[in-house]
Amino acid sequence: MPPQPAKRSIIVGRSVTSDILDSLRSPAGTTRRSIEHVDEKRESWASSPATRASMRANRGRDTGPEMALRRALHARGRRFFVNRRPVKNLRRTADIVFPRAHLAVFVDGCFWHGCPEHHTMARTNAAYWRAKVETNRSRDRETVQLLTQQGWTVLRLWEHVSLDDAVAQVEGALVSPAVNSL
Ligand SMILES: [Zn+2]
DSSP: OOOOOSOOOSOOOSOHHHHHHHHHHSOTTTTOBOOOOOOSOOOOSSSOHHHHHHHHHHHSSOOHHHHHHHHHHHHTTOOOEEEEOSSTTSOOOEEEEETTTTEEEEEEOTTTTTOTTTOOOOSSSHHHHHHHHHHHHHHHHHHHHHHHHTTOEEEEEETTSOHHHHHHHHHHHHTSHHHHTO
């Protein structure tokens, strides 16, 4: 079991810390999964951020918006890897990875990544949660920097973005000059 926060009065499943610890524990390459056919289970793209936060907290990965995006891209003939390190020796796992295009896509949960529109501060122990989200945000910025330095295009999508918009942004990045110049 990963270490748990001292305070447990707030019902928000997994901590950011445990997510990070989990990712650090994964030996190189074990996060790779093959291209998959997403199941037919219905996932709503835009239910409430609270629901999103809860799902994110409970499952860590494979959230509804992320799965909906994967399914939509797959249906449009796009092929990609899921939950994979874009750069093998860099301990950062992207949600959707297009190796040839050097495009890494992250679908960021509104709560955990501090969406300016939907992040609501916990009423209890606000400083504690604020610090956790700020840690995530700085890690996100660092991830963009590190991957960009390695020649990758990084696309971060808020989970509240509409599915159509998300698909358009991914496909736009796949044909952008930044990608083509690689
Ligand atoms: Zn949001």
